[in-house]
Amino acid sequence: MNFGIAIHGGAGTILRSSMTEEKEQQYTTALKAALHIGYAILEKGGSSVDAVESAIISLEDCLLFNAGKGAVFNNKGAHEMDASIMNGKDLSAGAVSLIKNVKNPVSLSRAVMEKSEHVFLCGEGAEEFAKKINLPFETDEYFDDAFRFEQWQQAKEADGTFLDHNVQTQGDKKFGTVGAVALDINGNLAAGTSTGGMTNKKFGRVGDSPIIGAGTYANNNTCAISCTGHGELFIRSVVAYDISALMEYKSLSLKEACNEVVMKKLVAIGGEGGLIAIDKNGNIELPFNSEGMYRAMKSSNGKELIAIYK
Ligand code: ASP
Numbered sequence: 001m002n003f004g005i006a007i008h009g010g011a012g013t014i015l016r017s018s019m020t021e022e023k024e025q026q027y028t029t030a031l032k033a034a035l036h037i038g039y040a041i042l043e044k045g046g047s048s049v050d051a052v053e054s055a056i057i058s059l060e061d062c063l064l065f066n067a068g069k070g071a072v073f074n075n076k077g078a079h080e081m082d083a084s085i086m087n088g089k090d091l092s093a094g095a096v097s098l099i100k101n102v103k104n105p106v107s108l109s110r111a112v113m114e115k116s117e118h119v120f121l122c123g124e125g126a127e128e129f130a131k132k133i134n135l136p137f138e139t140d141e142y143f144d145d146a147f148r149f150e151q152w153q154q155a156k157e158a159d160g161t162f163l164d165h166n167v168q169t170q171g172d173k174k175f176g177t178v179g180a181v182a183l184d185i186n187g188n189l190a191a192g193t194s195t196g197g198m199t200n201k202k203f204g205r206v207g208d209s210p211i212i213g214a215g216t217y218a219n220n221n222t223c224a225i226s227c228t229g230h231g232e233l234f235i236r237s238v239v240a241y242d243i244s245a246l247m248e249y250k251s252l253s254l255k256e257a258c259n260e261v262v263m264k265k266l267v268a269i270g271g272e273g274g275l276i277a278i279d280k281n282g283n284i285e286l287p288f289n290s291e292g293m294y295r296a297m298k299s300s301n302g303k304e305l306i307a308i309y310k
Contacts, residue, residue: 002282003185004299005038007031007055009065010176011228011274014292016309024308027064031296031306034058038180039298048182048190048224049087049110056083056106056192059178063145065294066176068104069138070145071196073152076203079143081196082210083109088189088218095120095210099127101143103136106194109210111135119212148199155200176294177209179226181218181278189280191216191224191240198231207231213241220280222247223254229266229273229290237265243277254279262287 009031038055042048060068071079083105084095094113097120102108108130112121121129130137177195184190193216195209208215208231215231217240218224225240239261246257258277266273267289274288276295284303286295296306 001185001187002300003042003183004278004282004284004297004301005035005042005051005055005180005182006276006278006284006286006295006297007034007038007059007178007180008226008228008274008276008286009059009178009294011288011290011293012272013290014294014308019308027294027308028306030059030062030064031294034180035296035298035306038182042182042184045185047186048184048188049085051182051184052085052180052190052192053106053110055180056178056194057104060104060106060194064176065178066148066196067178067194069143070148070176071143072148072176072199074197074201074203074205075156077152078203079140079196080203081105081194082207083192083194084210084212084216085109085113085192086190086212086216086218086224087113088191088220088224091219093119093212093216095212095216096122096126097206097210098123098204099130101137101140102127102130103138103142106192108135109192120210151199177228179216179228179276181224181226181276183224183278183280183282187220187280189218189220189224189278191218191226193226193228208234208239211235213238215240217241217244219244219248223257223277223279225275225277227273227275228293229288230271233266233269233271234273236269237261237271239266239275243275247279254283254285258285258287262289
């Protein structure tokens with residue numbers, strides 16, 4: 001039985017020209033660490049849900065990515081985070097949105113899946129649940145990052161008056177959300193996604209990442225998907241479920257389904273971004289229509305890849 005894992009650290013306008021060698025090295029190292037944490041679990045016969053959660057925790061704990069520590073600022077200067085996870089074995093799922101101060105949002109989404117009778121908890125209710133089950137919390141400062149703060153100032157300015165500036169900010173667009181998908185040795189698929197959302201988003205805004213079927217989906221009969229990109233467009237395209245449905249109802253291969261949704265359907269409405277996907281046979285696809293996507297994969301067939309640009 002094949003097994004494997006793929007992870008992402010966000011998509012967007014990621015140009016080699018705007019990257020230093022040092023920064024690139026940092027990203028590569030962080031991706032590799034998360035990938036190997038997840039893969040080691042699968043290799044030992046662990047579950048895809050465990051592999052996905054552990055890989056995402058590693059990325060959430062890293063300041064480089066827009067999830068957990070290092071999450072972006074919303075228009076009120078706060079970090080409101082979203083996350084979700086899905087188990088392809090029984091289609092159980094958990095999601096949280098608009099949560100603050102929870103150290104690892106993905107773990108809270110898993111707890112919603114496994115320890116509550118609900119699928120989706122938001123805001124204070126989600127935080128209260130996290131406290132009840134003793135998940136770790138952190139101060140606001142823990143999530144702060146000087147670079148993200150600067151991004152927020154630029155975005156605020158752009159929103160205000162300067163159209164030209166707006167264009168420039170858009171040129172810098174980077175969606176640093178994180179995600180993981182995995183197939184374990186027992187043929188079970190899982191997917192998870194975690195994010196701080198988009199810089200300067202309106203407080204209360206929810207993106208695609210916590211929405212089952214939009215940003216995250218897993219079904220043992222088809223595939224596991226985690227998305228990153230301009231959330232509003234991913235919600236409208238129901239991206240993650242659409243790929244699964246094309247495989248289930250139209251018998252498309254994973255590659256064909258990804259191409260249809262990421263390169264055609266999303267592009268047609270200006271939906272910039274990408275996703276990571278693994279099917280029930282362990283085939284992995286990492287498509288994106290943006291300049292770049294932080295991504296990595298490792299499969300029991302010996303293939304390993306860590307990449308940023310096209
Ligand atoms: N999809 C996320 C959102 O819209 C952003 C990202 O992928 O970085 O919230």
